[in-house]
Amino acid sequence: MLSLISVLLILYVAALHVSMAAMEIIAWTLGAMVLVLSLASNRRLIWQGLLADKFLLIALALLTFWVGVTSSWFSLGFMRWAALLVLLRVGLELAWTAKFERSLVGTWCMVLSITGLYAVLQFFTGWDFVRPDRHLVNPQGGGVFKAIGFFSMSLTFAYAIGLSTVSVSTASLNRLGRRAWPILALGTLGVLASMSRGAWLSLVICIFIYAWFRARRVFLPLVLALGLGVVALATLNDGLGSRVRDMVEMKLDNSMNTRVHLWTAYSKLFESHPLLGVGLHDGHKQLPQTYEQYGIAETFVSHAHNVYLQWLAGTGVVGLLLYLFVCLWFLIRAWNLRHSSDWGWGLFLAQVFLHFGALTENNFFDGEVNHFIVFIWALTWHLSDQTVRASQLAVTTKEN
Numbered sequence: 399m400l401s402l403i404s405v406l407l408i409l410y411v412a413a414l415h416v417s418m419a420a421m422e423i424i425a426w427t428l429g430a431m432v433l434v435l436s437l438a439s440n441r442r443l444i445w446q447g448l449l450a451d452k453f454l455l456i457a458l459a460l461l462t463f464w465v466g467v468t469s470s471w472f473s474l475g476f477m478r479w480a481a482l483l484v485l486l487r488v489g490l491e492l493a494w495t496a497k498f499e500r501s502l503v504g505t506w507c508m509v510l511s512i513t514g515l516y517a518v519l520q521f522f523t524g525w526d527f528v529r530p531d532r533h534l535v536n537p538q539g540g541g542v543f544k545a546i547g548f549f550s551m552s553l554t555f556a557y558a559i560g561l562s563t564v565s566v567s568t569a570s571l572n573r574l575g576r577r578a579w580p581i582l583a584l585g586t587l588g589v590l591a592s593m594s595r596g597a598w599l600s601l602v603i604c605i606f607i608y609a610w611f612r613a614r615r616v617f618l619p620l621v622l623a624l625g626l627g628v629v630a631l632a633t634l635n636d637g638l639g640s641r642v643r644d645m646v647e648m649k650l651d652n653s654m655n656t657r658v659h660l661w662t663a664y665s666k667l668f669e670s671h672p673l674l675g676v677g678l679h680d681g682h683k684q685l686p687q688t689y690e691q692y693g694i695a696e697t698f699v700s701h702a703h704n705v706y707l708q709w710l711a712g713t714g715v716v717g718l719l720l721y722l723f724v725c726l727w728f729l730i731r732a733w734n735l736r737h738s739s740d741w742g743w744g745l746f747l748a749q750v751f752l753h754f755g756a757l758t759e760n761n762f763f764d765g766e767v768n769h770f771i772v773f774i775w776a777l778t779w780h781l782s783d784q785t786v787r788a789s790q791l792a793v794t795t796k797e798n
Contacts, residue, residue: 540636
């Protein structure tokens with residue numbers, strides 16, 4: 399059964415790039431197997447080890463409870479990610495070996511390469527081999543298209559491939575060396591092909607953070623190269639060029655104007671319901687009334703297009719603080735991993751990528767993206783605890 403758990407984890411990583419249905423099926427099949435195997439008498443120590451992270455477990459439980467109190471059954475169902483996070487963490491503990499890690503990185507890089515290459519193809523041709531009859535790959539002018547990868551939406555794809563590229567970056571570079579660069583380049587081009595400006599900026603910020611801490615001598619040349627790249631892209635007479643020009647000139651197009659109206663309305667919802675919120679997934683129901691009440695010239699009804707406002711308006715201050723505690727816990731764990739694991743920088747920056755992008759997009763609430771960040775959190779959790787145990791063993795050995 400252990401070998402099957404390893405296979406399912408690797409298949410899950412592949413599914414994170416291609417199919418929401420596959421993610422759900424594999425994740426909960428894996429979760430059921432992990433639960434059965436880990437509760438066997440000789441495996442219960444794994445669950446006891448999780449109690450060392452009791453503050454995280456308490457925060458996850460309280461957040462789930464608070465969503466249940468303040469929101470609908472649908473929102474409580476959404477919180478199943480908290481249970482999946484724990485099950486994936488235990489699954490990684492059961493499966494992790496040097497051989498499993500090699501297979502994980504190899505599969506991850508292969509699927510990332512295929513996904514990035516497919517996105518580039520979509521960007522230049524508009525081809526969609528998965529759902530050709532639905533015309534989901536939208537033209538952007540000048541003969542280019544907004545890539546969606548294997549998913550149905552470009553924004554979903556942007557954050558999924560961005561999380562994939564950043565999180566596996568340092569681990570792949572340390573294992574594959576120069577062979578990893580074409581893979582990471584394809585992932586980066588995939589983010590670019592998605593035409594998501596929020597994802598573009600998030601990726602640039604991640605690159606700058608890494609360069610500042612790891613290769614400060616190239617930081618200024620990197621800034622200069624980026625500036626030249628932006629100038630070059632802005633000269634293009636197509637959809638990509640126009641988006642870059644709008645960013646440089648800080649123009650508010652229809653998409654950004656709509657977001658500003660949504661942010662204003664959700665802020666007003668929070669002001670009216672600061673403690674309990676209006677329900678995690680129910681804010682859109684009150685938008686028409688809010689638009690009218692505050693004279694907001696908007697008719698578009700949607701989620702908040704901002705993860706923090708979604709939690710704040712939906713579950714009040716308590717819900718947002720609990721969510722931020724969980725995010726900060728994993729950010730600190732990943733930051734501390736930088737010195738002990740070649741996964742550390744990638745896992746840390748992947749979270750930065752998500753959280754910065756969350757300022758303009760509801761990425762955490764997107765099912766495919768949610769699955770990806772939960773896996774990244776589980777991987778961070780497992781590797782962090784593994785490092786702590788290794789340090790404790792080293793101290794004990796030295797004392798003896």
